Amino acid sequence: MPANTQSSSAQQVQEVVSHLNGAMDTSAQARANPNAPNVRMTTCKVKVKNAAAIARPHAVFMYQEQALSQRLSQPYRQRFLRIAPSVDNNSIESAVFRPPTPQAWIGLCNKPEAQRIIDVKDIGTSNCSVFLRRQQQNYIGETSASGCPSNYKGAVRITNRITLHQAGMDTWDRGFDAAGNQVWGAQSEAYQFRWIRESIRSRFLQL
Secondary structure, X not given: OOHHHHHHHHHHHHHHHHHHOEEEEOHHHHHHOOOOOOEEEEEEEEEEEOOHHHOOOOOXXXXXXXXXXXXXXXXXXXXXXXXXXXXXXXXXXXXEEEOOOHHHHOOHHHOOHHHOEEEHHHOOEEEXXXXXXXXXXXXXXXXXXXXXXXXXXXXXXXXXXXXXXOOEEEEOOEEEOOOOOEEEEXXXXXXXEEEOOHHHOOOHHHO
16 A cells, blocks of 8 residues: 555544544534434543454544433443544444443543543444545545444334534434334434534544
């Protein structure tokens, strides 16, 4: 791989990580649409020990949890992410790992980064990835066409399309049952996550 391609991939990994790192919510969308949930997404960098088996060049590991803004201590989604260049080096892969004991990690991002150290056995296995590509000032990505396996709220597979942009992130997160019917998730509009404080906004455009 040419050195300039390696540099570009490493930089794009850092841009995606910088964009995800911090807290954002859908409070503005919920105020405009009473049917929209008010959800907070919190994401932070972590260090994974003994990670040789799942390591990738330039990879950064992160922890992410989502909770209703009124129930932050009771997240309904928790996962670890490995942000790294895809195998074909044509995109940035966000691989999702489901922890076997999610309750142990609630509020992990409240700890200083130096204390966010976990063992590879605690992050679980990966069965889903989103592949992000830079398009002008944004990153846009989605799951594979067939989606990813799921057993959440009646869904057997999920699909997602994500846009990372200067104001935050939009997601089309959807769950489908065995008959192909959508049973939860975005309907007529994306979930619109926006940065909670200017101090934690991504600065990837300046990288």
